[in-house]
Amino acid sequence: MISVTPHSGPGSPRTADRSPFFDNAKFLLIVLVALGHSWEQLFSPHTHGLRALHNLVYGFHMPAFILLSGYFSRSFTGRPDQIRRLLTGVLAPYLIFETLYTLVYHWVRGAEFAITPTSPTYLLWFLIALFVWRLTTPIWNAVRHPVPIAVVISLAAGTTVIGEDLALPRVLMFLPWFVLGLRLRPEHFARLRTRAARRVAVPVFVAAFALAYRLSPAPSDDWLSMDVGHGVLHVSLMRYLLLRMALFAVSALLVASFLALVPGRRLWITALGAATLYPYLVHGILIRLAEHYGLVHAVRVSGFAGQLVFSGLAVAVVVLLSTPPARAVLRPLVEPRMPRRLVPAPPVGALPGVPTVAAEREKTLAR
Structure with a gap:
């Protein structure tokens, strides 16, 4: 959460x-x-159902x-235009929000103010993980049985x-899901979008919640969260x-x-789903502010209501963070424009994978 899928989102190959x-x-x-991160602030010995x-x-x-x-990274081959989108759409917002989260943690928790880009703060691990996963896509597309x-x-x-x-434990432990997404095709999703599949899905979630409640x-x-190994978990190998x-x-x-269970038709949430990077990056800051100003404590003592x-x-x-007005305000942070000296734009008229006239001329002279 990056636009995790590349529909009009930054840093993602087009599809x-x-x-x-x-x-x-x-x-x-x-x-x-957002709900999961919010619920974590409310846990107590009396929140059995919420924990489940x-x-x-x-x-x-x-x-x-x-x-x-992974599914929307299938076309990533490392072309220059794809690398540019990866730098401007994933790495740049990661660096910006890593700085912002460091400031917030220093302010609300008194943490040492030290910007460490290789050590992601809170939920920012996903951006650096996505950056690494996408760079490895050509490898997974080249090997058998990925x-x-x-x-x-x-x-x-x-x-x-x-x-x-670089959030390496999560990068490696969550890796199978990204690679599985690379191997999926539209027909695989079509098999899930049937009435029979939906009928099975509801009992699955009911049973899963019952199991989670029991455990x-x-x-x-x-x-x-897939961030520690078996030694920290104190279990045998x-x-x-x-x-x-x-x-x-x-x-x-x-x-x-x-x-x-996901609806396949266009709904009011559909347009909002094309901008998941915005709420993902910002909601964590709001949670920390709510914690700092006592809102979390007030909610915790208010019980179920x-x-x-x-x-x-x-x-x-x-x-709110997915709406056009909010995105317009936050765009310089979430979708920053990189200086052309750092990330030069492709030649005018150039298409991905199509050599320019100048490039063809250079090839001719080289012969």
């Missing part, structure tokens, strides 16, 4: 697969992201987001000690591998069920 279905899915997922709902959402919302990121290889890498990453630089407060956030494989299976079932109000506010913030 002809524009469909209300994908924009609807993106909007619903960014709402779940949080764990259910975390079981599939990031895998689904990453899978869609998904099993990515699964092995993911499991192996959890058996070793990996530093936090709550387990599993811990560390299992679901074999138990770790078995549980990770089980989580893969459960997440895959939930991702498929979620996609089956407060939880409903806070959840409604999270959804409203996502909607």
